[in-house]
Amino acid sequence: MIKVENLTKKYGDFTAVNDISFVSQPGRVTGFLGPNGAGKSTSMRMMVGLTKADAGSVTIGGHDYMDIPNPGRHVGVLLDASAQHAGRTGREVLALSAATMGLPASRVDEMLHLVSLTDSEAKRRVKNYSLGMRQRLGIANALMGDPSVLILDEPANGLDPAGIRWMRGLLKGYADRGGTVLLSSHLLHEVQMIADELVMIGRGEIVAQGTPEELLRDSGTFFRALEADQLVKALADNGIQAAPVADGFRTDAEPVQVGKVAAEHQITLVELKLADGGLEDLFLELTAETQRETYTEGGQK
CATH class of the missing domain: 3.40.50.300 (P-loop containing nucleotide triphosphate hydrolases)
Structure with a gap:
């Protein structure tokens, strides 16, 4: 040990x-x-x-x-x-x-x-x-x-x-x-x-x-939206914080909560899913402030 x-x-x-x-x-x-x-x-x-x-x-x-x-x-x-x-x-x-x-x-x-x-x-x-x-x-x-x-x-x-x-x-x-x-x-x-x-x-x-199972189980919800800034603000107004990750955002809220807020504000969701992108997404998010580069899902910086 x-x-x-x-x-x-x-x-x-x-x-x-x-x-x-x-x-x-x-x-x-x-x-x-x-x-x-x-x-x-x-x-x-x-x-x-x-x-x-x-x-x-x-x-x-x-x-x-x-x-x-x-x-x-x-x-x-x-x-x-x-x-x-x-x-x-x-x-x-x-x-x-x-x-x-x-x-x-x-x-x-x-x-x-x-x-x-x-x-x-x-x-x-x-x-x-x-x-x-x-x-x-x-x-x-x-x-x-x-x-x-x-x-x-x-x-x-x-x-x-x-x-x-x-x-x-x-x-x-x-x-x-x-x-x-x-x-x-x-x-x-x-x-x-x-x-x-x-x-x-x-x-x-x-x-x-x-x-790995414990860390990924609590990885929350990933979403992308055409009016991303508007959705992030609307979520914050409802007590739901969202953080940028890859080319979208992650929040600890359930997908249905994010979808409900988007619908109420007539925001177009492009992607909404459990944040199951694997260890790499979680790692990049948790160490975002220590990274030299910021990556998107498409590999662009």
């Missing part, structure tokens, strides 16, 4: 992570979602002692990471696949990890086979690896000690569709055997397919958390 309590990190006047709290449970995959610069990587670095928190705490299995003896046997970590020693071969990287953890050399071959790196690839220097190969090597390294907890920052970067599917099955199987997985990603569709719990972060603060 990973327990994050009131975690905070500041760099001068800039607050990278602001008082976040959540729990990643055994036997479940927790998706940690947010735009670039939202605070995901900083949070994960604090979890494993690479960055010192200004306030709050993180415990893994009830212990501070720095207090865990031989931590690689308990916590598998992949924060940056490009940070591996470029001059070593893939096999040498894993052999060093095995030796450091006191594991037999045979574990190296097991991990290479697990992540589908061939003998010839294992003999190549990491500087000659593609990003996808480095990700596979990083995952092998994280799993080397057969840990009970995995902390992975954007592990799907550089993987092709087959590789992403492979990783999804690997991590889901790991969780099904009782492991704890904390996975950050911007690949929302993939996270929706694998995650049991979601934690969404924007500008260093958690904006939503729960199961």
Whole structure:
């Protein structure tokens, strides 16, 4: 189990992570979602002692990471696949990890086979690896000690569709055997397919958390209208707030309430439906203030 309590990190006047709290449970995959610069990587670095928190705490299995003896046997970590020693071969990287953890050399071959790196690839220097190969090597390294907890920052970067599917099955199987997985990603569709719990972060603060079903169940109503501004005002006059999302608006009210107000004011509705656009629409809405671009359904900015 990973327990994050009131975690905070500041760099001068800039607050990278602001008082976040959540729990990643055994036997479940927790998706940690947010735009670039939202605070995901900083949070994960604090979890494993690479960055010192200004306030709050993180415990893994009830212990501070720095207090865990031989931590690689308990916590598998992949924060940056490009940070591996470029001059070593893939096999040498894993052999060093095995030796450091006191594991037999045979574990190296097991991990290479697990992540589908061939003998010839294992003999190549990491500087000659593609990003996808480095990700596979990083995952092998994280799993080397057969840990009970995995902390992975954007592990799907550089993987092709087959590789992403492979990783999804690997991590889901790991969780099904009782492991704890904390996975950050911007690949929302993939996270929706694998995650049991979601934690969404924007500008260093958690904006939503729960199961995908819970988050989408409360996503409200989506509508578009020819007289959009007039409808938004009419809804507000009836105590119903609407927020822009994609090329329309979303409200917590039921569709029938929106339709009734539109009819009363003779407003032409173009679209009215439950806001079931999926995790991506919900994510973009909840983190709208942190996005560099504003997207419409047609992909225009």
